[in-house]
Amino acid sequence: MRPFQYTRAPSLTEASHLTAGEDTLAIAGGTNLLDLMKLQVETPGQLADINRLGFADIENTDDGGLRLGALATNTETAVHPRVRADYPVLSRAILAGATQQLRNKATNGGNLCQRTRCFYFTNIDQPCNKRKPGSGCGAIDGVAKLHAILGTSDQCIATYPGDMAVALSALGAEARISGDKGERNVPVRDFHCLPGDTPWIENVLEPGEVITGIALPAPVGGTQIYRKVRERSSYAFALVSVAAIIELTDGKFSRADLAFGGLAHKPWHDPRVGKCLLGQPPSDALFDKAADILLEDARGFGENDFKIPLARRTLHSVLAQATEGAA
Amino acid sequence: MADTITVNGTAHPVPDDPRVSLLDFLRQHIGLTGTKKGCDHGQCGACTVIVNGIRINSCLTLAAMHDGDSVTTIEGLGTPDEPSALQRAFLEHDGFQCGYCTPGQICSATAMLEELAANWPSDASESLEESIAISGEEIRERMSGNLCRCGAYANIVAAIEEVAAGGRS
Structure with a gap:
């Protein structure tokens, strides 16, 4: 690890001042950041430790929702009684990721900011436009099994690797962000960016901004499913994942909130997919139509071509499970 | 200070x-x-x-x-003269070969039993809300962050299962 200065941020204001500097990164759980620092993918001159700033609680909100502190751990969130009862898709998504040791340390804010696991990004001997702008993308025409099929650019085909944010996207959660210009709320669906010509920009956080919490809306009920397809049954990143909140009224879809992991540089939420289901009775033909819409612009890069039919089948399977007995 | x-x-x-x-x-x-x-x-x-x-x-x-x-x-957690229940169970069930992963396995399992006692669900749990039944499948999922390159997994699971069934150390 390269030498760095370690500073414990005494306040949120000071954390903003510190991280506004180009050479300073905030550290919370650190499970992803310290890994990348050991690989010298990240070489900050200073770490600002935000762990003791207090926003670690999980609290009811006035509108019946739940506010997850950014410094609450993934485990504290997944096992919270209200998350288990009212937002099971979120518990399931978190529990499907990483290991217990990592979830015990990783925070909700840090989870949103985690970096891609693209092999070219994490290996400093390889070209990567995300890590070293202009150096090229090794994954295009390279080892691309984990890579994106939607929203790619000719600069980058990396995926956002997390599970939690996929469930948060389906749930319509919002990130609470604090900076020197004040506070703002950003829907998790809009928090991450597509690579475009600036693959090094992965989310909308400005210098000096810190995530302080995640607001979940009032519970919506429905059948909630997080289906993660991976190469081994534990401790592996998603090839494809689907977060689904489904409700039928009089045998027809009255709610279909869907988000997808493993497909893109961000948790993928295409409102057209859920919308095509609404008002319709479940059927194989309808599920195929939803998959057609989802995958209309999908493009494989050789090794990950399989993700296109896998995403189709996973969506189909999740919708069939959610509507079992109604079709 | x-x-x-x-x-x-x-x-x-x-x-x-x-x-x-x-x-x-x-x-x-x-x-x-x-x-x-x-x-x-x-x-x-x-x-x-x-x-x-x-x-x-x-x-x-x-x-x-x-x-x-x-x-x-x-x-x-224990000493050679007074091993913890898990340390004793790992010995009895031959839950290792080279032993390099064993301290991590035992620390992990020690905390895992507390997580089970607190009824924290895992990816292997059928229900998020009901009481969790201890099973080999639950133990394997909860211990997936501890690798054993010797492949002593069957005996590691047996050792943990025994302690889980018999109460805390």
């Missing part, structure tokens, strides 16, 4: 160099070499220790982040 980390009941000053991981602090600064360095990237679990009652990978956290915390390592 200098910042300290309490390890197995004894307070130690936090190291000056912020790069020191909690793992390197335990092994190189205070000489507790029971905790093992495997991958040093949070993938193998050999470095698992218990911090304030919670199991974590000591390789992926800085010692400087832990002043005031209480750490339990394998040396704090």
Whole structure:
């Protein structure tokens, strides 16, 4: 690890001042950041430790929702009684990721900011436009099994690797962000960016901004499913994942909130997919139509071509499970 | 007063160099070499220790982040004369071959039994809300952060199952 200065941020204001500097990164759980620092993918001159700033609680909100502190751990969130009862898709998504040791340390804010696991990004001997702008993308025409099929650019085909944010996207959660210009709320669906010509920009956080919490809306009920397809049954990143909140009224879809992991540089939420289901009775033909819409612009890069039919089948399977007995 | 980390009941000053991981602090600064360095990237679990009652990978956290915390390592769980219930069960079930992953396995399993007692669900749990039945499948999922390259998994699961069924150490 390269030498760095370690500073414990005494306040949120000071954390903003510190991280506004180009050479300073905030550290919370650190499970992803310290890994990348050991690989010298990240070489900050200073770490600002935000762990003791207090926003670690999980609290009811006035509108019946739940506010997850950014410094609450993934485990504290997944096992919270209200998350288990009212937002099971979120518990399931978190529990499907990483290991217990990592979830015990990783925070909700840090989870949103985690970096891609693209092999070219994490290996400093390889070209990567995300890590070293202009150096090229090794994954295009390279080892691309984990890579994106939607929203790619000719600069980058990396995926956002997390599970939690996929469930948060389906749930319509919002990130609470604090900076020197004040506070703002950003829907998790809009928090991450597509690579475009600036693959090094992965989310909308400005210098000096810190995530302080995640607001979940009032519970919506429905059948909630997080289906993660991976190469081994534990401790592996998603090839494809689907977060689904489904409700039928009089045998027809009255709610279909869907988000997808493993497909893109961000948790993928295409409102057209859920919308095509609404008002319709479940059927194989309808599920195929939803998959057609989802995958209309999908493009494989050789090794990950399989993700296109896998995403189709996973969506189909999740919708069939959610509507079992109604079709 | 200098910042300290309490390890197995004894307070130690936090190291000056912020790069020191909690793992390197335990092994190189205070000489507790029971905790093992495997991958040093949070993938193998050999470095698992218990911090304030919670199991974590000591390789992926800085010692400087832990002043005031209480750490339990394998040396704090039992002794050769008085092993913990899990340590005894690992011996009885031959839950290792080379033994390198064993301190991490036992620290991990020790905290895992507390998680089960608190009814924390896992990816293998049928229900998020009902009482969790201890099973081989639950143990395997909950221990997936601890690799054993000798492949002693069957015996590791048997050792943990026995202690889980027989109450706490």
